[in-house]
Every structure is written in C-alpha cells, then in structure tokens.
Amino acid sequence: MNTPRLIFVDIDTQRDFLDPNGALSVPDAQAIRPNLARLIQLACQLHLPVIASACAHRLDDPDPEPFPPHCLVGTPGHDRIPETNVPTTHILGPDHRDDLPASARHITLHKRTYDVFSNPHASRLVTTWGGPNARFVVFGVATDYCVRAAVLGLLDRGQQVWIVADAIRAVDPTAEPAILTDLVRRGATLTVTDRICRDALASLE
Numbered sequence: 001m002n003t004p005r006l007i008f009v010d011i012d013t014q015r016d017f018l019d020p021n022g023a024l025s026v027p028d029a030q031a032i033r034p035n036l037a038r039l040i041q042l043a044c045q046l047h048l049p050v051i052a053s054a055c056a057h058r059l060d061d062p063d064p065e066p067f068p069p070h071c072l073v074g075t076p077g078h079d080r081i082p083e084t085n086v087p088t089t090h091i092l093g094p095d096h097r098d099d100l101p102a103s104a105r106h107i108t109l110h111k112r113t114y115d116v117f118s119n120p121h122a123s124r125l126v127t128t129w130g131g132p133n134a135r136f137v138v139f140g141v142a143t144d145y146c147v148r149a150a151v152l153g154l155l156d157r158g159q160q161v162w163i164v165a166d167a168i169r170a171v172d173p174t175a176e177p178a179i180l181t182d183l184v185r186r187g188a189t190l191t192v193t194d195r196i197c198r199d200a201l202a203s204l205e
C-alpha cells in the first residue's frame with residue numbers, strides 16, 4: 001500500500017480562542033497547545049502542506065455567527081498563537097482572486113463564518129492537494145463548530161479525514177463525544193498526536 005500523503009488542517013488556532021483571556025476562549029484549550037506545536041513543527045520539518053483557517057471579522061461586518069465579537073482583523077486576538085504561527089504563510093481571503101503559488105506549503109484561509117469552505121479557495125486547495133492517496137489531518141478549535149464544519153466539508157468532497165483527538169477542544173466539552181461519534185460514523189477516523197508524528201517520520205524511512 002502506498003504511504004498516504006498527509007495534509008494538515010489547522011483550524012482557527014488564534015489567540016482569541018486559545019489564550020485564557022481571549023475574547024472567545026475555548027475551555028481547557030491550553031492543554032492542547034503542546035500538541036499543536038508538535039504538529040506544526042512536524043509539518044515545517046517535513047514540508048507537509050498545511051491549510052490554516054482563521055476567523056477574520058470586522059465590527060461592521062454582518063454577523064453570521066452566534067458569537068460575541070472575536071478575531072477582529074488588526075487586533076492581537078486575530079493572530080495565530082506562537083505555536084502554530086508560520087511567518088512564511090500565504091494568506092488568501094475569501095475575495096482574493098490571486099492564484100496559489102505552486103511552491104506554497106502553508107496557506108492561511110481567512111473566513112467570516114465558522115465554515116472554512118465559506119472561503120472558495122478551500123475547495124480549490126482540496127482539489128489540488130487531495131485525492132485517493134491523501135489524508136487530511138484535522139486539529140484546532142472548536143470541535144463543535146469550525147472543526148466539525150471542516151471535517152464535514154472534507155468528507156463531502158470524498159476525502160480521507162483523520163481528527164487528532166488530543167489536539168482539539170470544544171466550546172461545550174459535554175457535546176464533544178457525541179460530535180466525534182457522529183463524525184466517525186460519517187467516515188472520519190480518530191487519532192492522536194503521537195500516532196501522526198510516528199507515522200509521518202516512519203514514512204521517511
């Protein structure tokens with residue numbers, strides 16, 4: 001069997017969600033930060049492609065989300081946390097027309113609703129990087145909103161999806177088990193950071 005090509009999907013690991021004093025701090029999100037750091041370090045080390053979604057709101061935007069203001073463009077809360085910030089990232093907003101540079105490995109997709117596929121570049125990236133031998137490895141926050149929407153969008157597009165259970169957290173922790181059970185029933189696989197790191201490094205041998 002061919003070794004799967006890994007594509008990492010880093011969902012909304014921004015300071016407003018992950019910092020304890022962030023505008024929409026996700027409960028217990030501090031606990032996943034070391035695993036987020038390991039995953040992004042691995043991606044950089046192995047030059048794995050990364051799709052990094054980011055809420056990018058403005059106070060005067062129509063508000064399609066059921067949340068208080070968060071991740072406002074130009075505020076520190078919009079920034080990625082240091083563990084997942086990749087300074088060489090290529091940023092694509094939902095209205096950007098530019099094509100993807102062929103050499104880009106880390107793409108930040110700005111979005112105004114919780115579904116990363118609200119940015120049309122997400123579908124284009126999945127077409128470019130996906131396929132029968134591709135495995136999308138999803139992590140970040142929050143399980144019950146943006147992570148779930150990304151996993152469903154990838155499954156709808158016929159992709160293989162692995163969810164890193166020890167690198168996600170939910171706004172409502174009591175809802176997380178039922179959501180993960182449902183995503184597995186729809187075809188996703190649950191994994192952990194250790195397994196992803198071990199498999200990725202073994203694939204080099």
Ligand SMILES: [Zn+2]
Pocket residue numbers: 055056057065070071112113114
């Ligand atoms: Zn948002």
